[in-house]
Amino acid sequence: MTGQRLRIGIAGLGRMGKRHAINFHTLTHRAMVVAVTSPDQDECKWATENLEGVRVYLDYEEMLAKEDLQAVVIASATAVHAVQTLSAIEKGYHVLCEKPLSQDVAVAHSVVDAYKRSLRIHPKQKVMCGFSRRFDASYREAYKKVEQGDYGRPVVFRSQTADLHDSSGFFVNYAKTSGGIFVDCSIHDIDLMLWFLGENSKIKSLQAVGVIAVHPGLEAIKDRDNAIATVEFYGGRIANLYCSRMMAAGQEDTTEIICQRGSVRVNMEGRKSHVDVHDSLGVRRELPQHSFDRFREAFVTEAREFTSCCLDNTTLPVKLESSVRALAIGQALQRSLVSGEKVIFDELNAKL
Amino acid sequence: MTGQRLRIGIAGLGRMGKRHAINFHTLTHRAMVVAVTSPDQDECKWATENLEGVRVYLDYEEMLAKEDLQAVVIASATAVHAVQTLSAIEKGYHVLCEKPLSQDVAVAHSVVDAYKRSLRIHPKQKVMCGFSRRFDASYREAYKKVEQGDYGRPVVFRSQTADLHDSSGFFVNYAKTSGGIFVDCSIHDIDLMLWFLGENSKIKSLQAVGVIAVHPGLEAIKDRDNAIATVEFYGGRIANLYCSRMMAAGQEDTTEIICQRGSVRVNMEGRKSHVDVHDSLGVRRELPQHSFDRFREAFVTEAREFTSCCLDNTTLPVKLESSVRALAIGQALQRSLVSGEKVIFDELNAKL
């Protein structure tokens, strides 16, 4: 372990960007946030006030040109993820990019290709997509238990991402560019599915159904606020995904890995804290209101591990190809959701 | 309320028949088990020893001919459900028949028709299929909470019937005539789905996927030991069913009725009793080992309510048509499971 701290620039200071900035700045001892950038004046003002000693740029390329960075964390608008990542890859910087790399799978693949080429010149370069659940202690514990094999092989994978209902109108607006509920919500479940069922598992079929129950504004953009998918893999594995934007009590993410002789389940009884209230209504616990509440520590772990990975040249915790594959599956599910069609894949020629 | 006790004959003394016999005989004050019948000598012996004062027949028709009955409970082999039910209907007897009425939907429909015709002659006659979960206190509480409408309309229905793994070989043999996993396991979830989403809901699409994970013997009969289905309804409702024959800890039935502004969930944290054990492995609870353990009281309630319904001429708790529809849906899911095809239904011409 070297005493040097990783010099980081952060792109984007929205909800995710602010979180990354604080996590890297105050909770990641081996990292140093040198500069941040956002095209938004208010966000820049926030940075000036909250990130002491950090330089603030309105332009991403200017930051890259002027600062002596080693790594870039990209949490900007999805539309610029790919171009910003490519630019950083070209400079030989390590990159942690928020998911998705792009809404266009071809573009995402081109980023992967660029990274592969760059590795020939910068063999220690690290480029990773931020899939926070891979850094969650409970998911890791679950993975370890499944991997030990005591319960046989995983057969059925069930997972959900169900978010608190947003009545502010923010969500419907956001949905226009989010790529649809399977790309926006279920992408994490898809990533976990690949992790638990095997990154190389071949998909045999997939299909999805959904409804618009509380956000009529989704009609115009052909999205849904609740959806269910089934995915069938060659080799005898099936998956079931549920995503929702309508939860009344809070954010509910659960995952079940059902193996031949036992199952491992994550967060079946969510709770915000260790507190229960007993009153005239019964016994009550509160739920996390947002995935940030649930995965707060995972985001910090992600920051710390990405930093260590770059400084110590260790293996990336999540492969970039896997993240692109998750995106492709999410988009295929979204298409099935809209068309109503079940898509069947040839084993030898699977494109997902 | 009259002091008269309902004179009942019971057909079939296998696992279900024994349970019904005991429930009606010892826990249903207003019923009197007059006679039982089974073609199996051992079962008849059991009856002689355990059902005091009850006459025992090897032949169903003989029992019907010789005894002065008012009602028949049919828990015999599925293959004779329909013919025994028809015979009892013809005599004007009330009938509680175990599910399914028949493996052949057309035959099941013919029983419904026979009942309708019989009602013209015996307007107080009651014929019902035994769907125990409709009599479970928790499901009823859930139904009441959903019906009150505080949470808006139900939008997503998720339900599972996951049975304890049977390593004795019994199950694979039984599966040969059970009609497949969706007819055998999920029939209860399908029944609940119709109850909660509306008996008249029209199905828009359905499909299923499944695997054989622990019972290779199912290959030959084209069944699966784990399966997942999605069902889409006109009017913006979707359902997700999971069935399994592979659970390691016990029987796990759960149901979630997710409404627009809240959700009601049944048995998300199953337990056999109120006991927890804390030892070096952690904190542990046991699960019911069989649906009998979980629904023991529901079966008693069913016996008592069926009896009261016959004696007091009140409305049947479960409509016979609904049970036949559940069967038809289960069979359609089973076909989709085998064929891999998603079936889409026309709104005006839905046959399910």
Next chain:
Amino acid sequence: MTGQRLRIGIAGLGRMGKRHAINFHTLTHRAMVVAVTSPDQDECKWATENLEGVRVYLDYEEMLAKEDLQAVVIASATAVHAVQTLSAIEKGYHVLCEKPLSQDVAVAHSVVDAYKRSLRIHPKQKVMCGFSRRFDASYREAYKKVEQGDYGRPVVFRSQTADLHDSSGFFVNYAKTSGGIFVDCSIHDIDLMLWFLGENSKIKSLQAVGVIAVHPGLEAIKDRDNAIATVEFYGGRIANLYCSRMMAAGQEDTTEIICQRGSVRVNMEGRKSHVDVHDSLGVRRELPQHSFDRFREAFVTEAREFTSCCLDNTTLPVKLESSVRALAIGQALQRSLVSGEKVIFDELNAKL
């Protein structure tokens, strides 16, 4: 097993009496409620309307004189428990008497003595005090697990009976004759304590503290609405009891048997049903509102086992002496609660 049904008379038709009447009349196949008695006209009217074929008496002795009974169930006012029990014992009848036998321990002892004398004449006579928790499936499962010895010997026993707050004024009035909170509420925990720690365990010390938090009317009768006791046994065992009349959500009874290498816990997460509600307040379950809700099945089991015990001349599930000892301990705790004194007992000369 004989076909004869146990001919039972029931004394008292208040809350407990009605429950016993219904349990014996409709859910206890081997029993037959022949007659009931209550000095209350309304209760007699209830019996006439609800207990078909059962004769109703205003006078207990008249019932005993006129009816050909085998057993009596006594659920009348505590003040007459002893005299009614004695009268039935004298006639050689089996007796199930609601707790406590008497508020006066000396009187209770005299009933035990009478029973012992009577046994010389009626060696098959059964006299038992109704401690429902001994018949609860979860407590029995816990007992079995502790008895197996896998966790070593029980060392710490913790138990609570915490009842729903009663705002009707009923409770304060009832408390006047209930013998105090330790005799009324904790008597069940004390009985369980003796069961789990050993009927012959010798008490080394006991003390109690308490408060009046919501029922100021208890001041005048020197009772409390919340109290905590510690009991120390010779041989290295301690117990901790909590009783309350102030719960907001429902009835909360929990018991922990903490052994050297593990612990067994009963009802740590109480719930009325298998239903959870998720709404804007969080995730919520309801609690049983009364011990009847929690122990409904235990009361039925008690009725059935008492009946079988009488008919088949098997060993009584709960010894009468143990019930009297529980009462004596409850009264000693109540005295300590009022006096504030810790009472220490000599090992050789323990009077409790």
Next chain:
Amino acid sequence: MTGQRLRIGIAGLGRMGKRHAINFHTLTHRAMVVAVTSPDQDECKWATENLEGVRVYLDYEEMLAKEDLQAVVIASATAVHAVQTLSAIEKGYHVLCEKPLSQDVAVAHSVVDAYKRSLRIHPKQKVMCGFSRRFDASYREAYKKVEQGDYGRPVVFRSQTADLHDSSGFFVNYAKTSGGIFVDCSIHDIDLMLWFLGENSKIKSLQAVGVIAVHPGLEAIKDRDNAIATVEFYGGRIANLYCSRMMAAGQEDTTEIICQRGSVRVNMEGRKSHVDVHDSLGVRRELPQHSFDRFREAFVTEAREFTSCCLDNTTLPVKLESSVRALAIGQALQRSLVSGEKVIFDELNAKL
């Protein structure tokens, strides 16, 4: 908020010291660990290897003499807590001292007095005892809910600290200087009791009972491995404490604040993570193995808040007097545990 970082020296590098060193060094952005000290060569070696850029001293006074510190964190042996704290107070340094300040209440009071005198010279000086639970998010949420008053005033306080059984022999050895189970384990519960029931609540009586169940070595030092206490307060409040060194599954801390019209409970269903395992034994979760696992975040919060408190001159989260009072109560309970006597206090002249 100033950009200056608090220059901290840490005394003691045992289990607690290492934790504090890491928390202040890597997770407390506004603090800078300048130097550490331990009389133990191995611990010093650990510091050299793990705390980059931090100077290491074998002698506490030498560290104080040579370094330009602003604050000292004392996590050394209890025997030197007071003298080290006094030395730091004298120099005007802020102090975070692990509990207890001293095993001798008189000495602890003398530290409080020294701090009060020092405040006249250094009015911004902060001296605090480390009671981690006050910094736990769940306890704070509970406190807030109780304080809001919706449930009326707190009446019954129940709390436990039950540690995992240690079979290594470490515990018995450690117990020799720990001050006894009530000072070592229950001190946190006592601190919480004062917090929830009121720092100024006057004790009316206290008593304790206990056993030696698994650690016979405690006999010689008159300690116990399981103990239960009751504490009675003037003004109608009672408390019940349980402490154990014998848990089989892990560390179990729970707290119940039972108010007049509702209750708030903390950690009634402990779990190490969000993972459940379903296997042939049932459904299982693991517990934290040590209070570090349970209160990991609370320790970090403590470090961060203490740092902010010093830098920003805000009010101390926990008053030093309260910590000394908790110690005095713990010692009084320990004396009662050994003597078997209940101690009753005069309201006007309470010394606790």
